[in-house]
Amino acid sequence: MIYKVSKRMEVAGAHRLNLSYTSKCQNLHGHNWIITIFCAATELNEDGMVCDFKHIKDCIHGYLDHGNLNELVPFNPTAENIARWCTQQFPECYKAEVQESEGNIATAFDEEKLRNIDGAVIVL
Secondary structure (H helix, E strand, C coil): EEEEEEEEEEEEECCCCCCCCCCCCCCCCEEEEEEEEEECCCCCCCCCCCCCHHHHHHHHHHHHHHEEEHHHHHCCCCCHHHHHHHHHHCCCEEEEEEEEECCEEEEEEEEHHHCCCCCEECCC
């Protein structure tokens, strides 16, 4: 049996991008990101969950919301890098989607977790 859960949340915050070309995104600006976290497990924990939705919200939303991402994370805070960082926050998280604005979504997959969570192949 494979159990999958997802948590969708809105995170307001500011960032500026360090780019190799001239862009207005190099200036400090804000977004209301929609971040979706995808987790999976072959067994439920002692509480009967893959992982608690509240823990996901506390870790992602609680840390990033209304912050300056350049001060909160040790990397260039692109949507792709934020998505990768999200997948690294939970051992059960195999995928994260970060929607920066309407029509702009970055997705990160943890290939190792995607291929094999406790011996089971995860199907998107």
